[in-house]
Amino acid sequence: MAATNFSPVSSSLSQPTPLPRNLPHTHLSLPSKTLPKPSFPLKPYFSQYLTASHTHEAPLTASSKNPISDFFPSNKPHPDDHSVDFDDDDKPREECGVVGIFGDPEAARLSYLALHALQHRGQEGAGIVAVDNDVLHSVTGVGLVSDVFNESKLDQLPGDLAIGHVRYSTAGSSMLKNVQPFVAGYRFGSVGVAHNGNLVNYRALRANLEDTGSIFNTSSDTEVVLHLIAISKARPFVMRIVDACEKLEGAYSMVFLTNDKLVAVRDPFGFRPLVMGRRSNGAVVFASETCALDLIEATYEREVFPGEVVVVDKTGIYSLCLMPHPEPKQCIFEHIYFALPNSIIFGRSVYDSRRKFGEILATESPVDCDVVIAVPDSGVVAALGYAAKAGVPFQQGLIRSHYVGRTFIEPSQKIRDFGVKLKLSPVRAVLEGKRVVVVDDSIVRGTTSSKIVRLIKEAGAMEVHMRIASPPIIGSCYYGVDTPSSEELISNRMSVEEIKEYIGSDSLAFLPMDSLTKLLGDDSPNFCYACFSGKYPVEPRGELKVKRVGDFVDDGITGSLESIDGGWVKAKPKSELEVGSA
Numbered sequence: 001m002a003a004t005n006f007s008p009v010s011s012s013l014s015q016p017t018p019l020p021r022n023l024p025h026t027h028l029s030l031p032s033k034t035l036p037k038p039s040f041p042l043k044p045y046f047s048q049y050l051t052a053s054h055t056h057e058a059p060l061t062a063s064s065k066n067p068i069s070d071f072f073p074s075n076k077p078h079p080d081d082h083s084v085d086f087d088d089d090d091k092p093r094e095e096c097g098v099v100g101i102f103g104d105p106e107a108a109r110l111s112y113l114a115l116h117a118l119q120h121r122g123q124e125g126a127g128i129v130a131v132d133n134d135v136l137h138s139v140t141g142v143g144l145v146s147d148v149f150n151e152s153k154l155d156q157l158p159g160d161l162a163i164g165h166v167r168y169s170t171a172g173s174s175m176l177k178n179v180q181p182f183v184a185g186y187r188f189g190s191v192g193v194a195h196n197g198n199l200v201n202y203r204a205l206r207a208n209l210e211d212t213g214s215i216f217n218t219s220s221d222t223e224v225v226l227h228l229i230a231i232s233k234a235r236p237f238v239m240r241i242v243d244a245c246e247k248l249e250g251a252y253s254m255v256f257l258t259n260d261k262l263v264a265v266r267d268p269f270g271f272r273p274l275v276m277g278r279r280s281n282g283a284v285v286f287a288s289e290t291c292a293l294d295l296i297e298a299t300y301e302r303e304v305f306p307g308e309v310v311v312v313d314k315t316g317i318y319s320l321c322l323m324p325h326p327e328p329k330q331c332i333f334e335h336i337y338f339a340l341p342n343s344i345i346f347g348r349s350v351y352d353s354r355r356k357f358g359e360i361l362a363t364e365s366p367v368d369c370d371v372v373i374a375v376p377d378s379g380v381v382a383a384l385g386y387a388a389k390a391g392v393p394f395q396q397g398l399i400r401s402h403y404v405g406r407t408f409i410e411p412s413q414k415i416r417d418f419g420v421k422l423k424l425s426p427v428r429a430v431l432e433g434k435r436v437v438v439v440d441d442s443i444v445r446g447t448t449s450s451k452i453v454r455l456i457k458e459a460g461a462m463e464v465h466m467r468i469a470s471p472p473i474i475g476s477c478y479y480g481v482d483t484p485s486s487e488e489l490i491s492n493r494m495s496v497e498e499i500k501e502y503i504g505s506d507s508l509a510f511l512p513m514d515s516l517t518k519l520l521g522d523d524s525p526n527f528c529y530a531c532f533s534g535k536y537p538v539e540p541r542g543e544l545k546v547k548r549v550g551d552f553v554d555d556g557i558t559g560s561l562e563s564i565d566g567g568w569v570k571a572k573p574k575s576e577l578e579v580g581s582a
């Protein structure tokens with residue numbers, strides 16, 4: 001779908017109408033098993049939805065003073081731009097996670113906890129911005145949430161309104177100044193933003209802004225949003241956010257904060273998830289995944305709909321439509337790999353999806369075997385589904401070390417192959433003499449798969465049958481997921497049979513594309529499958545993917561294609577390969 005299909009409609013702001021006080025807070029909450037799916041197509045205008053019974057004691061008031069953003073970088077050492085990250089796992093990399101909280105006196109501490117729950121979405125940096133007395137205070141740093149924050153850092157973030165971000169750099173390198181949330185001051189106050197996704201027209205927007213005098217401080221695509229807000233002439237302020245977002249193309253689930261408002265926005269295609277919940281004290285919470293709501297005891301209420309802007313302030317919650325699109329394109333990879341299995345994403349249980357993916361593989365690609373194992377952690381639920389359907393025991397044949405972090409030393413060529421053993425240890429008692437089915441969520445370059453197969457065989461397995469709980473990845477993602485260029489994707493260069501030979505397994509099967517769409521049923525047109533089909537809902541328009549520092553360095557786990565086991569296997573040209581269609 002071409003980007004020109006974005007047809008902005010006039011966005012108008014509805015007046016918030018407080019809900020009756022006696023309306024229970026849970027009136028829109030449903031048990032996770034029966035969560036409603038968003039109804040599509042979107043109505044052109046969202047009705048006034050609900051109102052929080054906010055409990056903050058001192059409502060924020062507008063102020064004419066110019067807030068100053070305090071910046072407290074973590075005193076932890078951080079990799080400079082030239083450091084090399086060897087923690088490349090031959091997986092699409094997680095994107096980012098965002099959280100926003102309005103109306104809780106512990107907003108920053110709750111954000112901190114929520115970021116912990118979202119840590120799997122980004123480990124390169126974390127930050128929280130909170131509002132106190134109309135001043136935006138920010139703490140950001142490079143590293144894990146637990147590296148960046150401590151008690152004294154959180155003490156610097158008082159107030160009942162906060163946003164937070166965990167970063168994985170899909171655009172912009174990993175330097176400290178790129179760690180979000182970003183805060184900018186302008187004529188009427190300050191605004192903070194945290195963004196999950198990738199803007200496909202970032203370069204064009206930035207070039208236009210620079211032509212007209214904007215000066216950029218970071219290499220992140222998110223900064224263009226702040227510049228667009230600053231130059232907007234729309235009133236009131238929230239309409240500046242709408243005005244800015246109408247110029248964006250690509251993927252964005254964002255939370256904004258001003259001195260008195262929390263705003264959540266999801267792009268019209270809804271590529272990245274964003275959910276809304278509420279704590280028992282009435283505080284409103286937005287988060288990338290429901291697992292963050294669970295941790296801070298917020299009840300899931302609904303998704304922020306594709307193309308929706310939800311504004312929360314002391315008068316209530318109101319919703320307006322950014323740009324309705326009849327057919328959302330939500331990222332199916334959230335269900336395959338990114339999200340935690342205990343999350344509800346796009347109205348579906350991630351656990352249920354993965355288990356069904358495994359069941360489909362057992363039904364459509366059966367093989368005689370003695371044991372089913374998973375590549376931990378993301379292959380576990382699909383492996384459970386496979387084992388249950390096949391009637392074969394699931395066992396823990398590979399143990400993942402959770403203590404192998406990034407290393408910033410370059411392993412010598414001789415010890416590179418130890419890398420995968422650092423992360424995954426085979427269990428000989430499970431594998432020896434067995435015909436083993438090993439389930440993984442995806443194959444990207446194929447380099448890790450070849451090492452895993454070899455590990456399992458070295459542990460004594462008689463046969464190794466690889467089952468992949470996703471279709472073959474043939475295209476790079478431009479919507480906030482760090483995948484290699486399409487030339488580096490093994491399924492873009494080899495047939496399934498050739499990949500089987502390359503990784504050394506006795507058989508190999510992927511989740512068939514038509515089975516995936518059949519499983520999704522009526523909802524299937526509402527998902528993006530571009531990395532499996534090459535059909536991009538929003539064309540990248542010639543923009544180059546921004547790579548992160550340290551991509552594609554041989555860490556002994558992934559390795560450059562040329563360095564693995566004697567080199568690259570020549571594959572058929574893409575035109576000769578069968579490509580699944582979405």
Ligand code: SF4
Nearest residue numbers: 331332477528530531
């Ligand atoms: S291209 Fe793939 S990873 Fe990217 S949004 Fe679409 S389904 Fe998700």
